[in-house]
Amino acid sequence: MSILIQNVQHEKQVVDVFIDGNTISRIGSDEGISADTIIDGNNKAILPTFHNAHHHAAMAYMRSYADDVELFTWLDEHIWPLEATVSEEDVYHGTKLACLEMIKSGTTFFNDMYWYFHGTARAVEEMGMRAALGAVFIDMGDAGRRATNREMAQALLEESKQYSDRISFQLGPHAIYTVSTEALTWCAEFAGEHQLMIHTHLSETKREVDDCLKEHGMRPVEFLDSLGLLAPNLTAAHCIWIERDEMELMAERGVKALHCPTSNMKLCSGKFRFRDAQAAGLQVAIGTDGAASNNNLDMSEEIKMAALLEKHFTGDPTALPAPTVWHAGTRSAAQMFNLNSGFIAEGALADCMLVDLNNERLAPGHNLIADMVYSADSSCVDTVICDGKILMQNRHVEGEEEIIAKGREFKAKFRR
Numbered sequence: 001m002s003i004l005i006q007n008v009q010h011e012k013q014v015v016d017v018f019i020d021g022n023t024i025s026r027i028g029s030d031e032g033i034s035a036d037t038i039i040d041g042n043n044k045a046i047l048p049t050f051h052n053a054h055h056h057a058a059m060a061y062m063r064s065y066a067d068d069v070e071l072f073t074w075l076d077e078h079i080w081p082l083e084a085t086v087s088e089e090d091v092y093h094g095t096k097l098a099c100l101e102m103i104k105s106g107t108t109f110f111n112d113m114y115w116y117f118h119g120t121a122r123a124v125e126e127m128g129m130r131a132a133l134g135a136v137f138i139d140m141g142d143a144g145r146r147a148t149n150r151e152m153a154q155a156l157l158e159e160s161k162q163y164s165d166r167i168s169f170q171l172g173p174h175a176i177y178t179v180s181t182e183a184l185t186w187c188a189e190f191a192g193e194h195q196l197m198i199h200t201h202l203s204e205t206k207r208e209v210d211d212c213l214k215e216h217g218m219r220p221v222e223f224l225d226s227l228g229l230l231a232p233n234l235t236a237a238h239c240i241w242i243e244r245d246e247m248e249l250m251a252e253r254g255v256k257a258l259h260c261p262t263s264n265m266k267l268c269s270g271k272f273r274f275r276d277a278q279a280a281g282l283q284v285a286i287g288t289d290g291a292a293s294n295n296n297l298d299m300s301e302e303i304k305m306a307a308l309l310e311k312h313f314t315g316d317p318t319a320l321p322a323p324t325v326w327h328a329g330t331r332s333a334a335q336m337f338n339l340n341s342g343f344i345a346e347g348a349l350a351d352c353m354l355v356d357l358n359n360e361r362l363a364p365g366h367n368l369i370a371d372m373v374y375s376a377d378s379s380c381v382d383t384v385i386c387d388g389k390i391l392m393q394n395r396h397v398e399g400e401e402e403i404i405a406k407g408r409e410f411k412a413k414f415r416r
């Protein structure tokens, strides 16, 4: 399978891009090249796709279900009671809805944490995206639940091998306030033994820090370090209530921080200090979090939020300039997961999008990256390719009408 994109804009030049299998094999002139599919790139620019660094895809079924409440009320009274009733089939359809929205807004990879691994994995396979999917841990200190979580992770390690290499398996201990010390320690050991990534929430609220100090006499970052979890395979979402020395410790250990500006603002969790984190040497990528706390999955909106929030918070309009935040929304998460994507070059994975330069939001076109950060929305994305396969063309994704119709059934199912 090969694709030739003719006359497309790439870094201010008009070129032809030849995709062979799942790789961008040539950028230049198409003379003499034949391909299975030809795409007219006139008035379009080729860009890397977004990589959504923190997500709970299936939560698309909860979009606008519970809003305008405090985090722990939101979790205890709305989200967790509803989640207790969902099935693997619900997760499958919820994830398909999320994938559809991500594809339509130019995202091809997401780092996920949710129950029912197979429901999510099936949806990702069918939609053609990439994802890091995990075995979730929430034992609430209960030995029985801990054993079940452990057995599930062990089984999923094997079962996950049935899927394509677009899906990677990881562990997902939810947070220090829902996962016991024993389970966290087990996760660190098991991940080390099997070279797995670990995805968690860290220092999202002040209450989490206060409770950790009370219970363990340490702040959450120090606590995770004492259990051996601070390592290059750890991706940690939010990282809001962390001091400079904690940032430095995380950077020294190679931990990756996942910034979710919209979710943080909406739940008033606090402010992630992007510039300070970068100055401390911490690698940062941007994620949407789940649709229940965002409520959309549009990464172009998310990177704009990140840039504006940093400028507003620091009082410095030079903070987090467009190229930096663009990198954090594209290449950064790819690097965290060892993916050769998030950039356009010969030899890179063919994970790319074509944006419509005739879209009013991209005119007159002084600076495409600035346009993508501050002006664009999903309507600018015309074509999305992942792993050398076309997932969307002319803004149409195969089967989208059925996915939305299925998604609307959640309204009746979860009526309050």
Ligand SMILES: [Zn+2]
Binding pocket: 054, 055, 056, 201, 237, 289, 290
């Ligand atoms: Zn989250």
